[in-house]
Amino acid sequence: MNWYESSLPDINEIKERLQVIIPENVDDANYARNITAARTVFVMLYSFAIEGESGRIRPSTVTVMTDKQSKKQSRLEREMWLSVMLGAKKPNDPERWYSENTREPIRDDTIATLKQLGAVCEVPGIPVTSSKPRYFLARDFVELLNPSLIGELLEVSVRKWQELHLAKGALILQSLREQERRSQIFVEFGHTKHPLASGMSSVLTKAAVEIFAKNFMEKPEVLLISESADKVHWKFGKLLQSLRLALNPKRALPDVIIAETGRKEFCLVFIEIVHTDGPISNDRKRELLEFAGESGLQEHECTFVTVFASRSDSAYRRVQGSLAWGSFVWFADEPERIIHLIDTPKQSLTLVDLLML
Known part of the structure; x- marks a missing residue:
């Protein structure tokens, strides 16, 4: 017997499980993690609208469920209810969960998002204008909803499902958030393992040094990792002084400075990590x-990068309008891509010219 045949988890339990399975950073995540999503999944389970079972629903089926009906959970009661609700003259119970006109957002927001994630499937070949029931839950997703699946086994199963169904960026952000919960974070460069305080800013600093520099620099040399508790660690201070880079303790230093040493022309990369501002x-x-000028460096020897967790991050949305022209923007969840805010005030360049840069 399958676990969903005898009794079902309640709506809040399903909602909690959805929030474990689906990270909040995926596109339109709220539509797959909120109470409407939990009710939609419940109705699919209730109706045996599951891969390998015969039940199928349409969006309006979710709207006509009631709290009283949801407690009748024998197979016969559930199948009889679905048959009636898919009929031409289904009753209009005043205790129904949603009004009839709610079926469009359930279809366009909730079901569409769950389908995009691979949690919901659709019967192929049914015309868009047809009222035939077409939606059902994917079998591998249903197994993640089993209340008896807990602890480490649940974590492993969820991780496997996420790796199969979620975009790479969502998995990276999930990993970043897991790192954020650690009591201490270590960033590695060269033969050095440097400790950082816990928190997302340190997680993004680690990503900038270990991933960004590797992807976009030929031979990076980390000159500075500054933290509020220790603006310039002694070993970075000695390194900066050996390169005759002026240090002013009163000056607000960038979060990270990396030198590009793999080219003939020396270049300093100034990096700001943005989690809050x-x-x-x-x-x-x-x-x-000005800091670079005090050390005898020219503007063409300097590059500027702002690091964010994601384009969907509220920190990016809040400050994107203030980002400097001529600088770069890098997102940790899209590590092979970078945005260049090209500044061409003194020359007229076409799109073709820009593509050749």
Whole structure:
């Protein structure tokens, strides 16, 4: 006997399980994690709308469920209810969960998102205009909803499902959030393992040093990792002084400085990590150019990068309008891609010219 044949988890239990399975950073995640999603999944389970079973539902089927009906859970009661609700003259119970006109957002938001994630399937070949029931839960997703699946076994099963169904960026963000919960974070560069305090800013610093630098620099040399508790660690101070880079303790230093040493022309990469604030704005860029100028460096020897967790991150949405022209933007969940805010005030360039840069 399958676990869903005898009794079903209640709506809140399903909602809690959905929030374990589906990370909040995936596109339109709320539509797959909220109470409507939990009720939609419940109705599919109730109706045996499951891969390998014969039940299928349409969006309006979710709207006509009631709390009283949801407690009648024998197979016969459930199948009889579905038959009536898919009929031409289904009753209009005043205790129904949703009004009839709610079927469109259930279809376009909730079911569409669950389908995109691979949690819901659709019977192929049914015309869009047809009222035939067509939606059902994927079998591998149903197994994750089993209340007896707990602890480490649940974690392993969820991880396997996520790796199969979720986009790479969502998995990276999930990993970043897991790192954020650690009591201490270590960033590795060269033969050095440098400790950082816990928190997302440190997680993004680690990503900038270990991933960004590897992807976009030929031979990176980490010169500075600054933290509020220890603005310039002694070993970074000695390294900066050996390169005759001026250090002013009163000056607000960038979060990370990395030197590009793999090319003939020396280049300093100034990186700001943004979890709450502090991007490379035009004012910040000018400050860092002054710092570089005090060390005898020219503007063409400096590159500026702002690091965010994701384009969907509220921190990015909040400060994107203040990012400096001529700087770069890198997102940890899209590690092979980078945005260049190209600034061409003194020359007229076409799109073809820009593509050749």
